[in-house]
Structures are given as C-alpha cells and as structure tokens.
Amino acid sequence: MVNLNANISSILPNISPDGIGMPKAGNAAGEKSDFADTIKAIEKYITKVDDLQQSSDMSIKDLLAGKNEDITSVVTAVAKADMSFKLLVTVRNKLIEAYKQTMNMPI
Amino acid sequence: MEVKNALSPIDIATSGLRAQSKQMEVISSNVANARTSDTGKGEPYRRLEAMFKTDGDGIAGVSLDRIATDMRDFYEILDPGNPGADEHGYVRMPNVNLPIEMMNLNIASRAYQANAAVLKRYQQMVETTLDLLR
Secondary structure, eight states, X not given: OHHHHHHXXXXXXXXXXXXXXXHHHHGGGTOSHHHHHHHXXXXXXXXXXXXXXXXXXXXXXXXHHTSOOOHHHHHHHHHHHHHHHHHXXXXXXXXXXXXXXXXXXOO | OOHHHHHHHHHHXXXXXXXXXXXXXXXXXXXXXXXXXXXXXXXXXXXXXXXEEESSSSSOOEEEEEEEEOOSOOEEEEOTTSTTOOTTSEEEEOSOOHHHHHHHHHXXXXXXXXXXXXXXXXXXXXXXXXXXXX
C-alpha cells in the first residue's frame, strides 16, 4: 500500500500539472495550493451553472407570459439546469467533507 | 467532464420530441381535413407528410426537413346531390386514408414516448453517477 501511494503521487503531478483534473488525489502529498486550485475551478463551474439557471428561469417566465409556447425547450432548459446544479451541490458537499476531514486530522 | 457533452443527450432527445410533435401536427391537419373537398384552389385537400433529417454527421439530433404533399390520386365518391359533383355525380375527396393516419398517429406518439423515456433515463443515469460521489 505504501509503495502504491508513493507511485500515485509521483505520477499525478505529471498528468495534471495545472491541477484541474484530479487535484484531490495530489493532496496526499501535502500541497495546500491544489485545494485552492479546485476552489477556483469550482468558481468557473458556478458561473456556468448560474447561466443555465438563468436561462431556465427566463424560459419558464416566457412560457408563463405567453411569449414562448414551446414546452420542450423549457423542459430542456430546466433539465440541464437541474442536472448541472445537482452536480455542483454534490461536488461542493464532497469538497466541504474533504475540508472537514482535513481540519479534524489529529496532528 | 465538459458540460456541453454531458448535456448533449438531452438536446438530442428534445429534438426527437420536437420532431414527433411536428409529425403529430401534420397528422392532425390530415385528420381534420379528411373530408375537405375544397381548399379554395379548386381541388380537395392534399395529404401532407413530414420529412425529417439528421442535424449533422455522426451523433446528432433530428430536425424537420420539409413538409411534402402527397401527390396520389384523390378519392372519388358518388354523391349526385352534392353541389360540387361533376356531370357523372362524382365528388373528389382528399387522398387521406384515416386508418393509415391512425397508424401514423400511434407511431408518432410511441416515438414521442420513447424520446421522453430516453430523456428521463439519462437524467437517472446522471443521478446514479452523482450518487457515487456521496
């Protein structure tokens, strides 16, 4: 097991030097900056999710106001917004969990 | 994972939903005009047919290509009392065959259901994947 961990941490920085792909696994090496990079990547994703939410909101409003009568486009927008939001929430929960676990680690 | 790729099955399934509702629109026009002997152009209603095409090469959604008119002969029914009848007492009626329209309606609604099922199942798949993170 010890050998395996050493291999992984020595290989991973080569695979994803920018730390967007799998920075969490690289945390085992003790780098704090990787976690910050993840938070930055999440920020980008939040704006994407926000865009999807806004467009789904707009399509619902248009449908209710009678501007748009295409229900399928509303369904698409809402489904996209729902799925991306669920992904965001799950990743956020996982990150907070990881943060808590790290903070509760006995030193 | 790129967001666009992860959501493209939704777009494809929605294009299928849209195409099938267009098909349903055409069928409803055919059924509603099944006995329309005058369209104002001097001939009975001609049956319409929706033609679809793919949106691109490989994996792609579907979109409406065009709405073609059925050029088959009109039905002629004997109705001498009808003011639109010719000298032999025949009236030209639309080339709409109701049983065929009913079958097309079944096909369209089943295809719509299938696309909706794909959409729903894909959402379930994504949720299953997200469950792995929990």
